[in-house]
Amino acid sequence: MFHRNGLAVAALEAQERFQVGPALLSALPVIQLVVYVVLQLPAGLLADRLGPSRTLLIGLLAMAAGVVLFAVAPGFPLALAARMLIGLGDAVIFLNVIRLAALWFPRGQYALVSAFTGVFGSLGQVASVAPLSAALAGFGWTVAFLGAGAVTLVMTLLVLFVVRDRPPGARVGAPSAPISIRASVVEAVRARGPRVGMTNHAVIQAPYTMLAALWGYPFLVEGAGLPSATASVALTVLGVATLWVAPVVGACIGRWPAARRPIAITTATLVSLGWLVFVGWPGGPPPTPLVIVHFAVGAGATVMAAPMSFDFARDGIPARRTGVASSLVNMSGFAVVVLTTVGAGAILEALPEPHGGVDYQMAFLPVATTSTVGAVLLTAQLWRYPRERP
Template sequence: MSTRAAAEADDHEETSDDRVIGVESAPEPPGGARAWLVWGVAVGVYFLAMFHRNGLSVAALETQERFHVGPALLSVLPMLQLVVYVLLQVPAGILADRVGPRRTLLFGLAAMTCGVALFALAPNVQAAVAGRVLIGLGDAVTFINVIRLAALWFPRRRYALVSALTGTAGGLGQIASVGPLSAALHGPGWVAAFLGSAAVTAVMTLLVLLVVADSPTGPPGRRGTRQPVALRASVAEAFCRSGPRAGMAHHAAVMAPYTMLAVLWGYPFLVEGVGLTPAAAGAAMTALGAGTLWIAPTLGAVVGRRPGIRRPFATVFATVLSAGWITVVVWPGGPPPAPVSLAVLTVSSAGAMIAPSLSFDFARDGVPAHRTGVVSSVVNMSGFTTTVVATVAAGLILQAGAGYQLAFLPITFTTVGASALLITQLWRSPRG
């Protein structure tokens, strides 16, 4: 038996009863150089989306000064963008399945280009908010369509690796925004910095037009001939099949904790809760984000060769992560000391990195490649909805005068609960 056949048989027996074996009638795409080229251009769009998403944090002080707003209103902007992202996940999945990734990515690029340009030239805070909403709109439709291109262009065994590399590219986009954008803001200035970002995004639009195609069998822009599945049936597919259910539980469990910290509460927790200096806290958050980037592609490559490891790995990791957050909230006398807290944050950061490797790979089980848009969007929404709820809940608890241990009870509850659902889904018997 070939290595590929053995891996598929192993996964069919151990991990899922429907890992697309016998589900897709069309032959698997061959992958190859053209697939990597198409994905490379598409993932460049995701890189830019994450660059723009993180741009507000880099320009926070300049934003306050330029628009004469306080910290309270400033903090609304990233949360508003995240809410737009969550609300548009299912529509993004519908566009991916009905319109195709190429056209949807072009729409997203147009929205981001206009949004960044508007933010650069905004005469008041209202226009700036409108610009951030447009950026959020473009951001919301990007990741799902890059993932769908991976499903359409690469063989099944490569999906975990390509999903992991997609997530890693997004992380690099976040990191890359800090140096260039900060230098541009302090050099040429606000307008030049953001108009330059808009120009780069417009150039990426031309690359997508020239290179990206929905189908490996056609020229750029050609879509397959499959009839789209009704929205109700697509959503039902996500909730009725075991693979997508495991993907939703996994994404909520392992992606949300560190995303909540990175969006808002990580730095304040390390300074006010743990007692690190501001410089040390900033260095720790940067190191955690950059130092775990290698985990996702490594795991994705391993899963592609031995898909049977997904279930035990996900079980052990979710259990360790849950135990870490329980430790944070029950530690006597206040938050744990710095070494313990940083250990939990390191595991959480690793979880955010590996989430694409496994969450969307689970979601592919039993779902044909041409119907992955809505399924992937529901999985993505599960993690980001959990993030929004936990982030807002922590803010309300802190506003009421409580400490970080109580503020982190919601994220601990969601992590433990989602982990329990994941383990139940993965190990239920019989599979079906």
Template sequence: MPANGEEPAVAPAAPAPAPPPAEPPGGARAWWVWGIGVAVYFLAMFHRNGLGAAALEAQDRFDVGPAVLSLLPMLQLLVYVVLQVPTGLLADRVGPRASLTMGLVAMASGVALFALAPGIEAAIAGRVLIGLGDAVTFLNVIRLAALWFPRSRYALVSALTGVVGGLGQAASVAPLSFALHGMGWTGAFLLFSGITLLMLLLVLLVVRDRPGPAPDSGAHPPLRAWTAVREALAAHGPRLGMAHHAAVMPPFTTLGVLWGYPFLVEGVGFSSAAAGALLSVVGAGVLWISPLLGAFVGRRPGVRRPLATGLVALLAAAWLVVVCWPGGLPPAPVVVVVLVVSAAGSVIAPALSFDFARDGLPAERTGVASGLVNMSGFLTTVVVTVAAGVVLEAGGGFQAAFVPVTATTALAGALLAVLLWRRPRRGGAAR
């Protein structure tokens, strides 16, 4: 005790560290909210791919040739790719509910404009609006998964999101074709514009950004655009997701979007019916892999590293077989195996790519990271699809035309391996 009798000064205790944020509970309400969100994604994929069923009618209605008509899906896809990062920023700033609402308004308006378009210019404007709405949907369904489900469920929900999108793509042709024949051009597209508005009502009634009250805005304040992009690129997880998506998504997507049918018919010698059936059966037959893998990865995140590198190595080897087969294209059984491996890679992409991107960032700021990952896959797909067309136009065969997609898969796979294996895992593969 001091001589003057005063109590010694006591240093103030250091504040206790803030507890880590509680994980979302998941449960029935989370599945219900996500279910409405993924139904929007189903509808977006329906609008994105349904034009194939209306191609002949569009050519007659707008009095244009195939070259001009091809601008409609290409511009829509270009809008989708270019807007991935901006829509990711929007998702992080205003939340999934507002973003999905704006996307549905854009899609409904675009489909209505396409229904009433008097000429090709208005039709192009309509498809651009559909592309604007489409660009918003996937990222925000993924954000709902991050905000409503515990981390261990994220890979599964991401995988299921991809599966529902694939079903939307596959289901687009028959209903639109039936409506076109039964109701005519204007009636069919106005019908699907009205369905889109009904989906908008469901989003407003059911979807909320997160369970419970909004978190303290100071915990994860919104960032400026360039700062948010730099934060995502600086984190290890988004870089892994970008490399993985660029490696595994383009091969089968390139075939499905444009070159699979000509490759099988003109290159390998399949009949038209057999080529179409093979692409459909292979694409649908591997969908079950994704949710099973997502559930497994959620329980054992450490398997992501060997699984991702093994898949990419197998995919690159399969396409090297195609482009290096002596004396021309490989026989049909080998081509079928390559198609199956490629299709499996494309459906596995959401389960791993977006799960990687979730690492190292708070759930409130995953929109930009998911946008970068999505953009890497789609941009690579556009590049290799156009490159294949240039090679074929110049007189090269399919082996030469598929060199670009083989090269991008191998290079992106090598980058992924470097990123995955150059540093030790932290807490279950950097979770």
């Protein structure tokens, strides 16, 4: 999560360092997310066939190499290659962590474990705001990102020596014949749960991820007129203040599966209405306090996305083949992140600088559209969804 969102607070500095405009700047997180999305299905197959711990090692090594290259890249082409490496590593991390959860914990605890996974991941997102901003200011670009690479290598060693695919003494059972890639995908798409998980992830996870990945910090500075320090602190506080939401939601839907439907519909409705108000506010963005409330709802929805979306994804899918279903859920959410991030960058590029609040209202029209359409589709999907897990 640190590597996925770290470019947001460094966006303005990256624009100056690599001498690019908003459209090319958005290509840095977008290429990372495109690689992430494209590799979701292969990552799910690796999770099911190679095993989580080995796949995690591959991902962490690629990510460490990418962030080191990003630290020393003298120009835009190498920086782009570095973000591709980071995206390659990122593609396998979360899927394999929740794949471990499916192997280590009973079905009723899966949502709660996924929630705590999201919480710890959010700590990386928090570290990618104020702490990274301070490191960039105090040590400079190269040292700050080389330090991030060193931490990633330490995490790689921890996975190598600590993480195991199953609890000690667990019965593996008779190996089942692997099904084809096409059969795995068809199985996941035909099941109702993964389809709902895909829509839910796209609606409640994507909007704030787009802000955290790139455009939240520039908007607060350029569009809302906040000082850079205030903007980074605001995003950090939002990240920390919403962490409690995921375990609470995970515990609720683990104990009461019927709660998933009203929670999902209510959250999607609030997120979509918030974006419609934001882009439709006359004369510029809403007052800063309302913007912060809107961002807080989005941040809370994002940390709720994992326990709900991946719990839906397991409905009707054997535990040993959850990787493909989870990869499709992840793919849907981040495909929307890519579309809305690119859309915002393209709109800002077409508008004259300096960019003000109205410019960002126009730039955020794509995310307002995807949120609204997704909320309607999710409500239709959940209208007659079973109260208990299928």
